[in-house]
Amino acid sequence: MQFDEVAPGVYPSLIHPPYQSTRIRGPMQPPLRVKAPVPANDGVQFSPALIGPKDLDLTSHGSSAPLGEKIIVSGRVVDEDGRPVRRSLLEVWQCNAAGRYWHKKDQHDAPLDPNFHGVGKMFTDDDGRYRFVTIKPGPYPWGNHDKAWRPAHIHFSLFGNVLAQRLVTQMYFAGDPLFAFDPIFQSIPDEAARTRLAAHLNMDHTDGGNALGYDFDIVLRGRHATPMGL
Amino acid sequence: MTSRITSSQTIGPFPHEGWRWAAELSQQGATATTWITIGGVLFDGQGQPVSDGWVEAWSPVAATGEQGRPMPGFRRCATGERGEFRIELGASPQAAPGEPVAWITLFARGLLKHQFCAVFLADAPGLANSELLAQLPAARRDTLIAQRQADGSYRWDIHLQGDRETVFLDFS
Numbered sequence: 001m002q003f004d005e006v007a008p009g010v011y012p013s014l015i016h017p018p019y020q021s022t023r024i025r026g027p028m029q030p031p032l033r034v035k036a037p038v039p040a041n042d043g044v045q046f047s048p049a050l051i052g053p054k055d056l057d058l059t060s061h062g063s064s065a066p067l068g069e070k071i072i073v074s075g076r077v078v079d080e081d082g083r084p085v086r087r088s089l090l091e092v093w094q095c096n097a098a099g100r101y102w103h104k105k106d107q108h109d110a111p112l113d114p115n116f117h118g119v120g121k122m123f124t125d126d127d128g129r130y131r132f133v134t135i136k137p138g139p140y141p142w143g144n145h146d147k148a149w150r151p152a153h154i155h156f157s158l159f160g161n162v163l164a165q166r167l168v169t170q171m172y173f174a175g176d177p178l179f180a181f182d183p184i185f186q187s188i189p190d191e192a193a194r195t196r197l198a199a200h201l202n203m204d205h206t207d208g209g210n211a212l213g214y215d216f217d218i219v220l221r222g223r224h225a226t227p228m229g230l
Numbered sequence: 231m232t233s234r235i236t237s238s239q240t241i242g243p244f245p246h247e248g249w250r251w252a253a254e255l256s257q258q259g260a261t262a263t264t265w266i267t268i269g270g271v272l273f274d275g276q277g278q279p280v281s282d283g284w285v286e287a288w289s290p291v292a293a294t295g296e297q298g299r300p301m302p303g304f305r306r307c308a309t310g311e312r313g314e315f316r317i318e319l320g321a322s323p324q325a326a327p328g329e330p331v332a333w334i335t336l337f338a339r340g341l342l343k344h345q346f347c348a349v350f351l352a353d354a355p356g357l358a359n360s361e362l363l364a365q366l367p368a369a370r371r372d373t374l375i376a377q378r379q380a381d382g383s384y385r386w387d388i389h390l391q392g393d394r395e396t397v398f399l400d401f402s
Contacts, residue, residue, distance in 0.1 A: 003401050010237055012342035021340030024275040025390050031345070031400035034365045039333050039346070039401050044288055047300040050251070082233050093248030103244040119248035155245065163288060164401040166335055168344055170239040184239060187342050193237045219233040 001040050001222040003164050004080070005033070009190030018183035020144055039163035040222070046089045046159070048123065055121045058092075058134040062115025068097025068135035070211040073171070073199065077128045077158065080223045084128025085165065091121045091157040092132060099140030108140050133211060139178055151178035151185060158220060165220040173214070174198040238343035243282050245337075252306040256317075266331060267383040268349060268376050269316040272309045272338070275391030279313025283338035285388070287349075289331060292319045305332075327356025328363070330374070336388060336398075345398040349386050350375045370397045 014026035054060050059070055073092075077085040095101045095118060098110040102117040116135060124130050137152045153170040160166060172185065176198070179185050188194045205213025268287075272280040286306045293303025307315045319332060330348035337344050350357060352375050357363065363371050373396045376386035388396050 005400075006235065010235060012238060014342055016342065019340070019342070022342060024278075025280065025338055025340035026275075026342065027345060027395055027398055028275075028391055029395055029398070031398045032366060033400045033402050034362060036348075036362055036399070036401050038290055038329070042290055044304040045293070045302055046304075050300050078233060080233050080235060091248055093245055095244075101244040102247050106244060117247060121248075121251070155239075155242065155248070157241075157245075157249070163333055163335070164346075166344060166346075167236065167238060168241055168337060169236055184342070187239075188237050190237075192234070196234065196236060197239070218236045221235050 001079070001162055001164070002225045003040060003221050004223065006221070007190075010188070010193040012187035013189060016183060016187035018145075019187055022187070041162055043162040043165070044089075044159055046123075050089075051122055056132050058094075058116065058118060058120045058132065060133075061117050062113075064115055066096065066113050066116035066135050068113075068116070068138075070133065071136050072131065072133050072205060072207060072211045072213045073154065073216060074129065074131035074205055074213065075199075075216040075218060077124050077130065077160075077218045077220060079165070079220055083224070084126070085124055085160050085220055086126050086128060088124045088161055089121065089159045090124060090130050092119070092134075092154055094118045094134065094137040094154040095140055097135050097138050099138035110138070110140065136173070144183065147181075149178055149181065151176040151182050156218070158218065160220045160222070162222065165222050167218070167220055169197060169218075171216045172198045174200050240339055240342050241284065241337045243339045245284065246308060249284065249306060249308070252301065252304070253308060255300055256305040256307060266319045266321045266351070267316065268319075268331070268386050269314065269383060270376075270386040270388060271313040272315060272336070272388045273313060273390065275389075277392070280309055280338050280390065281311050281313055283309040283313070283315075283336065283341075285309065285315045285317065286335040286337075287317045287319065287332040288335075289319050289333070291326070291329070292321075292332075295320050327354070328360035330362065331376075336390075338390070341390065345390075345396075346401065347388075347396055347398050348374055351384055352377050366397050373397050
């Protein structure tokens with residue numbers, strides 16, 4: 001595959017002072033573009049046996065249903081040519097409906113839910129599609145500044161088909177009023193690129209009276225080079 | 231038709247539960263008879279260790295010796311309280327001279343996009359003729375080179391920012 005330069009403003013500014021820890025953790029030098037055929041054409045081959053049914057249903061990890069609003073998140077993963085990214089591993093993690101992560105270092109004074117751990121993983125199918133069941137995560141405060149609250153989000157980790165397609169991002173919910181106040185979301189200069197991180201309600205993917213459906217499509221980097229002479 | 235790519239966001243401080251499975255599989259060792267252990271510390275721009283970072287290593291060469299396993303040639307490691315990480319890979323005599331021993335992907339809270347780099351062994355044959363290293367400014371090449379220690383392991387520190395900033399890569 002070939003990897004074109006990413007248009008300015010689409011990726012976050014690595015040093016975005018309103019997000020305080022970027023000041024000492026963001027690299028100052030731009031990444032060096034190199035020719036390296038291996039990462040552009042080869043990637044990690046995960047065994048399908050790694051995925052079980054519970055990995056696709058985050059509401060199934062406890063002895064009863066978790067608290068919160070049950071939702072179905074689905075979408076399609078494609079490359080820059082619009083071709084499906086097939087059989088690729090996708091991991092998700094999130095806080096519970098009250099805004100608390102199942103993590104020993106999360107100090108937010110909101111209840112843990114014994115029936116919700118907030119982790120899942122899956123493969124895209126032959127059309128690049130994925131689907132999982134979860135509950136809608138809550139917003140939560142963090143220590144970045146006074147009244148710092150993260151908009152509700154689900155973390156996504158994608159491996160793509162080749163190493164250079166690797167992506168970690170966050171899926172938000174369209175129309176969240178916290179967008180304007182969140183330095184992590186606002187670290188992406190391009191407004192359209194920010195907007196593409198928001199999932200949209202889709203009644204066609206809603207399961208009757210069971211769960212609302214949200215769509216979140218993902219475009220990974222990379223295109224297939226056109227052979228010379230065609 | 232060009233599709234517009236999806237942007238990146240930080241992993242934040244809490245991926246541990248979701249990423250644990252691959253970190254645990256990474257501990258199970260390789261089938262190869264020869265081991266390469268690469269350890270080091272992830273530092274921020276003030277020289278402080280980063281205790282909530284993640285290092286992923288992928289070695290296509292090691293993968294050929296691990297077929298049939300759940301994630302051939304792939305390792306994932308969370309940094310510890312002192313910023314430390316440790317990667318163990320099976321070495322292979324078929325390794326192409328001048329290719330890195332592993333391709334590295336780096337994540338952290340406060341790092342809004344993952345960073346790619348690669349790690350080479352200081353005593354590997356073909357280092358001087360590496361096509362990848364030749365593309366880097368000479369003064370920064372050693373940021374990707376792990377040094378052999380007395381116990382036979384290799385030491386490689388990663389610097390996210392500053393005078394000793396590691397060379398991070400964008401693949402074309």
